[in-house]
Amino acid sequence: MAVLLLGEVTSGVLNRDATAKAVAAVGALGDVTVLCAGAHAREAAAEAATIQGVAKVLVAEAPAYGHRLAEPTAALLAALAGEYEHIAAPATTDAKNVMPRVAALLDVMVIPEVSKVIDAATFERPVYAGNAIQTVRSRDGKKVITLRTASFEAAGTGGAAPVGEATLADDPGLSSWLSDEVAASDRPELTSAKRVVSGGRALGSKEQFALIEALADKLGAAVGASRAAVDSGYAPNDWQVGQTGKVVAPELYVAVGISGAIQHLAGMKDSKVIVAINKDEEAPIFQIADYGLVGDLFTVVPELTGKV
Amino acid sequence: MKILVPVKRVIDYNVKARVRADGSGVDLANVKMSMNPFDEIAVEEAIRLKEKGAADEVVVVSIGVKQAQETLRTALAMGADRAILVVAAEDVGTDIEPLAVAKILKAVVDAEAPRLVIAGKQAIDNDMNATGQMLAALLGWGQATFASKLEIADDSAKVTREVDGGLQTIKVRLPAIVTADLRLNEPRYASLPNIMKAKKKPLEEKTAADYGVDVSPRLEVVSTREPEGRSAGIKVGSVDELVSKLKEAGVI
Ligand SMILES: Cc1cc2nc3c(=O)[nH]c(=O)nc-3n(C[C@H](O)[C@H](O)[C@H](O)COP(=O)(O)OP(=O)(O)OC[C@H]3O[C@@H](n4cnc5c(N)ncnc54)[C@H](O)[C@@H]3O)c2cc1C
Numbered sequence: 001m002a003v004l005l006l007g008e009v010t011s012g013v014l015n016r017d018a019t020a021k022a023v024a025a026v027g028a029l030g031d032v033t034v035l036c037a038g039a040h041a042r043e044a045a046a047e048a049a050t051i052q053g054v055a056k057v058l059v060a061e062a063p064a065y066g067h068r069l070a071e072p073t074a075a076l077l078a079a080l081a082g083e084y085e086h087i088a089a090p091a092t093t094d095a096k097n098v099m100p101r102v103a104a105l106l107d108v109m110v111i112p113e114v115s116k117v118i119d120a121a122t123f124e125r126p127v128y129a130g131n132a133i134q135t136v137r138s139r140d141g142k143k144v145i146t147l148r149t150a151s152f153e154a155a156g157t158g159g160a161a162p163v164g165e166a167t168l169a170d171d172p173g174l175s176s177w178l179s180d181e182v183a184a185s186d187r188p189e190l191t192s193a194k195r196v197v198s199g200g201r202a203l204g205s206k207e208q209f210a211l212i213e214a215l216a217d218k219l220g221a222a223v224g225a226s227r228a229a230v231d232s233g234y235a236p237n238d239w240q241v242g243q244t245g246k247v248v249a250p251e252l253y254v255a256v257g258i259s260g261a262i263q264h265l266a267g268m269k270d271s272k273v274i275v276a277i278n279k280d281e282e283a284p285i286f287q288i289a290d291y292g293l294v295g296d297l298f299t300v301v302p303e304l305t306g307k308v
Numbered sequence: 309m310k311i312l313v314p315v316k317r318v319i320d321y322n323v324k325a326r327v328r329a330d331g332s333g334v335d336l337a338n339v340k341m342s343m344n345p346f347d348e349i350a351v352e353e354a355i356r357l358k359e360k361g362a363a364d365e366v367v368v369v370s371i372g373v374k375q376a377q378e379t380l381r382t383a384l385a386m387g388a389d390r391a392i393l394v395v396a397a398e399d400v401g402t403d404i405e406p407l408a409v410a411k412i413l414k415a416v417v418d419a420e421a422p423r424l425v426i427a428g429k430q431a432i433d434n435d436m437n438a439t440g441q442m443l444a445a446l447l448g449w450g451q452a453t454f455a456s457k458l459e460i461a462d463d464s465a466k467v468t469r470e471v472d473g474g475l476q477t478i479k480v481r482l483p484a485i486v487t488a489d490l491r492l493n494e495p496r497y498a499s500l501p502n503i504m505k506a507k508k509k510p511l512e513e514k515t516a517a518d519y520g521v522d523v524s525p526r527l528e529v530v531s532t533r534e535p536e537g538r539s540a541g542i543k544v545g546s547v548d549e550l551v552s553k554l555k556e557a558g559v560i
C-alpha cells in the first residue's frame with residue numbers, strides 16, 4: 001500500500017504548508033512518495049524530503065512541468081500511478097486542475113476536497129457548500145483524492161527521505177503558458193495564516209478596502225474578501241474566501257461588512273474564533289460569530305486597529 | 309464553430325440544503341431547482357461568442373432526470389440554439405458522477421464535433437469541480453479551467469484563469485475544454501419573448517444507454533450528515549469589550 005502525493009510546487013518553490021498538511025492527511029494510508037514536478041523542482045524536492053512522514057521524494061524536472069499546465073502534469077502522474085493505490089494532492093487550484101484529469105486517464109472517480117480519511121477506501125467530504133458532509137466509499141482500484149488543507153494539521157519537520165528521479169512522461173503539447181499576474185506580498189498566506197481579516201461589499205471601494213488591510217497588518221493577519229468585494233474590484237480574486245474561493249480555518253477570522261451568505265460561510269465556518277462587524281444586527285453572519293459587534297465599520301474598524 | 313455547453317440542474321443557490329434526518333442524503337423534494345450558476349456563465353459566454361461572430365451554433369446538453377428539460381429551456385431562452393437531454397436517472401436524488409457525465413459528454417462530442425466545450429467550473433450541489441477536466445482527458449484535448457477571460461483566435465483560445473496565486477493566462481489549442489469561473493461574465497436574464505421562442509427550439513431526448521455509458525456510481529455514498537454546528541456567540545457592545553474578549557480568548 002503506497003501513496004503518490006503531488007507536492008505543491010510553484011515557480012520552483014515548495015508550498016510547504018499545503019504539502020505537509022496533505023502528507024499528514026494520508027500518512028495512515030501507506031508509505032508516502034512526494035512528487036515534485038516543475039521546470040525547477042530540485043530545491044523543492046530537497047525541502048519536501050524534510051517533511052516528517054515522507055518515505056521518498058521523486059523529482060520530475062523538465063520545462064513542460066514549468067507552469068503546472070494540466071496536461072503534462074496529469075500525463076506524468078498517470079504514468080507513475082502503477083504501483084500506488086492512492087494518488088493524492090492538496091486541494092489547491094493547481095491540483096484541482098490536474099487531479100480529475102489524472103482520475104479520468106486512469107478510469108476512476110476523483111474524490112475532491114477530502115476533509116477526513118476514514119480508511120483506505122472511505123473518505124468524508126463536504127458537499128452543498130459545506131451544508132452536508134458526505135461519507136463516500138470508493139469502489140475503484142485506485143483512489144485519486146485531493147485534501148482540504150484547512151481540515152488537517154501540517155506534518156512536522158525533521159524528515160530525511162531519499163530523493164530519486166521520476167521517469168518523465170511525454171508532453172501532450174496541448175496548451176502553453178503566456179503570463180502570470182501575481183501580486184507579491186509580505187503578508188501571511190491566506191490558507192495558512194493564524195489570523196484572517198476579510199472585507200465585504202460594504203467597504204465600497206478599493207481605497208476604502210485599505211481599512212481592512214491596515215487592521216490585518218496590525219494583527220499580522222492575512223487579508224480575505226467576499227465574492228462581492230472581489231467582483232466589485234476592491235480586492236484581487238485570490239483573496240476570495242468561500243465555496244469557490246479559498247477555504248480557511250484560522251484561529252481568528254474577522255468578517256467586516258460581510259453579510260454571511262452560505263457560499264461565504266463555506267470557506268470560513270471552521271475558524272476557531274469568528275468576529276463579525278456589521279451594521280445590520282440581523283445579518284446572518286452573526287449566527288455563526290463568537291463575537292458580534294453591531295456598528296458602522298468606518299468608525300469601528302479604525303478604532304479597533306488603534307486598540308489591538 | 310460549434311460550441312457545446314453542458315448544464316446541470318441543481319438546488320437553487322439561494323436555498324440552504326437540508327440533510328435528511330436518517331442520513332440518507334439531502335432533501336430535494338419540493339426544493340427550488342435552477343441551472344447551476346457556473347453553467348449560466350458558460351451559456352452566456354457561448355452566446356456572446358456567437359453574437360461576436362466567433363461561433364455559429366450553441367448546443368446545450370444536460371444529463372440527469374427528465375425535469376432537466378426546464379434547465380435546457382432556460383438555456384435556450386438565454387439564446388442557445390438547440391438542446392440535448394440525456395435521461396440517466398429517475399429519482400432527483402440520484403446524482404450522476406462526473407466520470408459518467410464526462411463519458412456521456414464524450415459521446416455527445418463525438419457525435420456533434422464542437423470545437424469548444426464551455427462547462428461550469430463546479431456544480432454547487434456535489435462541489436466536485438471535475439467534469440470538464442475529466443472530459444478533456446477522455447477526449448485527449450487541452451483544458452483551461454477556472455476561466456475569467458476567454459478570447460478565441462483561429463486555432464486556439466487565450467484564457468485567463470483564476471488560480472491561488474492570482475491570475476494565469478494560457479493558450480490552449482482548439483478543440484479544447486474551458487470551465488467558467490464567477491468573473492467570466494454576468495449572465496443575462498431571458499426576456500419573455502425569448503422564453504416563448506425557446507419553447508419552439510429543438511430539444512432532443514436521449515438516454516445514457518443510447519450512448520452505451522454505464523452510469524453506476526464508483527463512489528458509494530455511505531451516509532450524509534449535518535456539519536458540526538457552532539454554539540451561539542455573544543454580541544459585544546463596544547470595541548473595548550471586543551478587544552478584551554479577544555485577549556481573554558487568547559487570539560490576539
Ligand atoms: C455559485 C456561487 C458561488 C459563490 N461563491 C462565493 C464565495 O466563494 N465567497 C463569497 O464570499 N461569496 C460567494 N458567492 C456570493 C454570495 O452568495 C454573496 O453574494 C456574497 O458573499 C455577498 O458578499 P458580501 O457579504 O460582501 O455582500 P452583501 O451580501 O451585500 O453584504 C454586505 C454587508 O455589509 C453590511 N454593511 C453595509 N454597510 C456597512 C457599514 N458601513 N458598516 C458595517 N456593515 C455594513 C450590510 O449590512 C451587509 O450585511 C457565491 C455565489 C454564487 C451564486
Ligand SMILES: Nc1ncnc2c1ncn2[C@@H]1O[C@H](COP(=O)(O)O)[C@@H](O)[C@H]1O
Pocket residue numbers: 313314315316317344346347350369370371372404406409426427428429430431432434435436437438439440
Ligand atoms: N449532470 C450533468 N449534466 C450536464 N452537465 C453537467 C452535469 N454534471 C456536471 N456538468 C458540467 O460539469 C460542470 C462541473 O460539474 P462538477 O464536476 O460536477 O462539479 C458543471 O458546471 C456542468 O457544466
